[in-house]
Amino acid sequence: MNFTSFLTKAFPSNLISMMKDGCILVTHQDKERVTLRNLSLRTKEHMWWVGFIAPAFLIYTVIFLGPVISSFYYSMTNWNGFTKTMDFIGFSNYAHMFTDPTFMKAMRNTFVFAGLIVIFQNGLAIPLALALDSKIKTKSLLKVVFFAPAILSPLVVGYTWLYIYEPEGMLNMLLRAIGLGGWEQTWLGDPKFALYAIVVMVLWQYVGYSMIIFLANLQTIPGDLYEAADIDGAGGYRKFRYITFPLLAPSMTINVVLASIGSLKAFDIIYVTTKGGPFQATETITTLLFTTAFKKDNFGYGTSMGVIMFLIIFLISVVQILLLRRREVGES
Amino acid sequence: MRAKSSGLYVVEAVTIAVAIVFFIPFYFILSMTFKTPEEMAGFPLSLPSSLHFGNYVETWELMRFTQVLGNTLLITALTVLVLIVIGSLASYPLARKTGSVYYLVYIYFIAGIMVPFQLAMVPLYKFVNTLHLVNTYHGAVLIYTAINLPFAIFLFTGFLKSTPKELEEAAWIDGCSKIRAYWVAVFPIIKPATATVAVLTSLSTWNDFIIPMLFLQGEARRTITIQLYMFVGEHVTNWSLLFPGMVLSVVPLLIAYLFLQKYIIKGIAAGSVKG
Numbered sequence: 001m002n003f004t005s006f007l008t009k010a011f012p013s014n015l016i017s018m019m020k021d022g023c024i025l026v027t028h029q030d031k032e033r034v035t036l037r038n039l040s041l042r043t044k045e046h047m048w049w050v051g052f053i054a055p056a057f058l059i060y061t062v063i064f065l066g067p068v069i070s071s072f073y074y075s076m077t078n079w080n081g082f083t084k085t086m087d088f089i090g091f092s093n094y095a096h097m098f099t100d101p102t103f104m105k106a107m108r109n110t111f112v113f114a115g116l117i118v119i120f121q122n123g124l125a126i127p128l129a130l131a132l133d134s135k136i137k138t139k140s141l142l143k144v145v146f147f148a149p150a151i152l153s154p155l156v157v158g159y160t161w162l163y164i165y166e167p168e169g170m171l172n173m174l175l176r177a178i179g180l181g182g183w184e185q186t187w188l189g190d191p192k193f194a195l196y197a198i199v200v201m202v203l204w205q206y207v208g209y210s211m212i213i214f215l216a217n218l219q220t221i222p223g224d225l226y227e228a229a230d231i232d233g234a235g236g237y238r239k240f241r242y243i244t245f246p247l248l249a250p251s252m253t254i255n256v257v258l259a260s261i262g263s264l265k266a267f268d269i270i271y272v273t274t275k276g277g278p279f280q281a282t283e284t285i286t287t288l289l290f291t292t293a294f295k296k297d298n299f300g301y302g303t304s305m306g307v308i309m310f311l312i313i314f315l316i317s318v319v320q321i322l323l324l325r326r327r328e329v330g331e332s
Numbered sequence: 333m334r335a336k337s338s339g340l341y342v343v344e345a346v347t348i349a350v351a352i353v354f355f356i357p358f359y360f361i362l363s364m365t366f367k368t369p370e371e372m373a374g375f376p377l378s379l380p381s382s383l384h385f386g387n388y389v390e391t392w393e394l395m396r397f398t399q400v401l402g403n404t405l406l407i408t409a410l411t412v413l414v415l416i417v418i419g420s421l422a423s424y425p426l427a428r429k430t431g432s433v434y435y436l437v438y439i440y441f442i443a444g445i446m447v448p449f450q451l452a453m454v455p456l457y458k459f460v461n462t463l464h465l466v467n468t469y470h471g472a473v474l475i476y477t478a479i480n481l482p483f484a485i486f487l488f489t490g491f492l493k494s495t496p497k498e499l500e501e502a503a504w505i506d507g508c509s510k511i512r513a514y515w516v517a518v519f520p521i522i523k524p525a526t527a528t529v530a531v532l533t534s535l536s537t538w539n540d541f542i543i544p545m546l547f548l549q550g551e552a553r554r555t556i557t558i559q560l561y562m563f564v565g566e567h568v569t570n571w572s573l574l575f576p577g578m579v580l581s582v583v584p585l586l587i588a589y590l591f592l593q594k595y596i597i598k599g600i601a602a603g604s605v606k607g
Contacts (some may be wrong), residue, residue, distance in 0.1 A: 048510040049425035053437060056422035056481055060441060063478035067455035068447055074455060081458065136344040144593055145351045146547045148358070150590045151596070153539030155557050156578055157592070160357050160562060163364075163571075170360055190470040204354065211599070216601035268541040272561065286450055293454050294546075314446050 075304035080297045093304035103305065105280050106288040109195060110312075112283060114263040116199045117206075121259045122252070124203065125210035130244070132211070133218040143215075146208035154268035156204070161201045162188070162273050190276055191281035198270060198282055202263065217251035218244070253324035257317055264313050285309045321326045364575040372571060391576040394561055396551075401584065403548075404555040407469060408537045411476040412530050415484050418477070419529065420522060423488035424514055428497065438489060444482030449542070452479075457546055467550035476537050476546065484529045490523035492518070531592075538585060556581045578594035 016164040075093055079086035096101045128146060132139045149157065164170045164185035172184045221244065229239050267286040270276065276283035276291065285305055293302025364372060365387055366380035391397070426438045456475070465471030499521070503513035519526075544558035554562070560581045567573045589596060 039512075045510070049429060049434075052425050052510075052514075053422045055418040056441070056485065057437070059418065059474060059478050060444065060481045063456070063474055064444060064447075064452055064481070067452040067459060070455045071451050081454070128350070131343050134343055135340060136347065138344065138348060142347055142351050143597070144590075145355055147593070147597060148586075148589065149354070151535060151539075151585050152582060153541060153557050155539070155560060156582055159560075159574070159578055160361055162362065164357060169354075178592050195366075204357070208354075212597055212601055250441075265450065267450070272541075272564075289450055296455075299454050303451075303454045306448070306454065309448055310451045313448055317446060323468040 012330060067159050070246050071303045071306055075302055075307045077300045078298075079300045081293070081299040082297065086300065089300075094308070096301070097308065102280065102283070103285075103288060106276075106283045106285050109280075109282065110264060110284040110286075113195060113199060113266070114260055117202055117263040118256055118259045120199070120203055121207055122255050125214055125255065126208045126248070128207065128211045129214035129218055130240075132215055143212075146211055148208070149205045150206065150209040154266075155272050157201055157205050158269045158272040161197075161204075165197055189278055191279045194274055194278060194281040198273060201269060201273075202266065205269075206259070206262070211256055212256075213251045216247060217248055221247045249324065249328040253321065253328060256324060257320050260316055260320060261313055264309070266315070279306070285312075294327065333517045361575055361578055364571070365579050387572050387576045388580070391573050391580060394567075394573065395559055395580065396575055397580055399552070400554055400556055403469075404538060404554055404584075407472050407476070407555060408534050410469070411480070411537050412533050414477045415480050415533055416526055416529060419481055419484035420488045420519065420526065421514070422481075423485050423492055426485065426517060427489045427492035438485070439483045441482050444488065446478075449479055453542070454545070460547060466547050467553045469553065472543065472548055472553075473542045476533075476540070476541055480533050480536070484533070486527050487529055488522065491522055495521050525541060527595060528599040531596050535585075535596075556584075 055252070058203055074086075076088060076090055078089050078093075121146040132146075136142075166172075167184075167186045167189070171187065175181060175183050185193055188194050223241050225247075226239060229243060234242070265286060266284065267290065270282055270284060270287050271290065274282045276287040286309070289302050289305040292298050292305065363378075363380050366383050368381070371378070371380060422441070426434055426441075460466055460471060460475070463471075465474070495518075499517040501511045503517045504510075508516065539557065540555075541557040541561065544555045545561070548554055548558055560577055563577050564574060
């Protein structure tokens, strides 16, 4: 007992330092070996992940994002799409655009078109979603009917409505049959009506799509909230105003953003029905971009319109997401 | 109680009325295909006197519909397949790894959602021309895959983040390679996301018009939309051929929709609520 205590008292520092040295030496070597092995394991693992990402990365970069980035360059040239040479002309295309009455008209039409679609698509989809969320018997059948146009191509929708809107088409015949012959119009042929006529086509196609998204959201609202409101004596309107509408915020964000992007990018349905006419009444940035680049062989000017369109879509979606998300957080 | 249920009847009646208005264009086109020229000039909502399929047979041949349908099916199926394989593979490390490089790569992919195709269109046209990919199946599949990747990666990554890692870790310990572990332990559990991507991509690829118009105008490679567009251009006044042409172009999708409507509607709702 005394001896051991003596030993520990006599040689503590030596012993400890020896042990420490040995240990440090060992762990140091170990550590080196482990880190080396770790390193090779980790690089090996990373190589796997790089291999996982590479195909998507390559296809996306070469086929999509590469051309997008080169667009920014072409938009500063006067390239016609055929010749080997082109001149770098800086921002002249952009400067020209804002003094070009054709482009300004297209921009105005694009905003009117998109604005009307965002308002009415959601304005019509919410009541339909509420109706299909209630206890009506035919709701599964009705859901199929309302959503059906959304699976069609804009091309088929365009042609169908082309014949409905014909001077001797279905709409005018129906108006005549119910004694409103005086309302007859050459719907798509009249600059006063053409843009609104196309808005109606788009609404017919996509109201059901927005409705499905609202409906999915409605089904997540817990029923006890309405029961509590019943107990408090709230009527249908107050229940909608204070429970349903605020809790629809997430689907509202999605629907507003989707409808905005979709309508700003709309091309097929306009191109196959009016090609932007009559007298540019339905000319939007996309149709003008297409005719400028591919029909008038002005690639440089066409791409600069594409860049402006991208900036518009980008700004609008970011602002909408920020504003609408705040509403989601604030109220729900 | 009584007032409540009668209110429900009013809601139902109004909704059915709206649904009928929605359905009229479908009925109009379909009834037109069976009408004789004299009947076509008559009241638009009248029923055709007989069901004669002569218009359809003629249109089928003139549109070379067998070939066109085959092209569309092939391009859509290959796009969905390639997109699901490379999209989910890329999303897997992007969802699991926390390094900033992975996050940057994720942002790089997602940025594509905001970019309208029209911005890539002009240089892509030139590029695809130099690579001689115009009027080829693989050219079209590559383009569709590229433009659908951002959204697919967004959906897959979002879904993968909510799945547990234990399964794949168990597979690693058992000595599976990363790719094998992915195939046996990860790919099967992301089925809902895969279904959503498949539904949304099939619909948009099948119905797309602008890419066939730019890259698939050659007779042998046309898809349904571009063939219909050309067909309408050629027979611009011949309604007895145009209406069957439109119905034929819609029928394959409509059949798929009626059989799969539950999954399609669910897929769209899931895809957007996740978004």
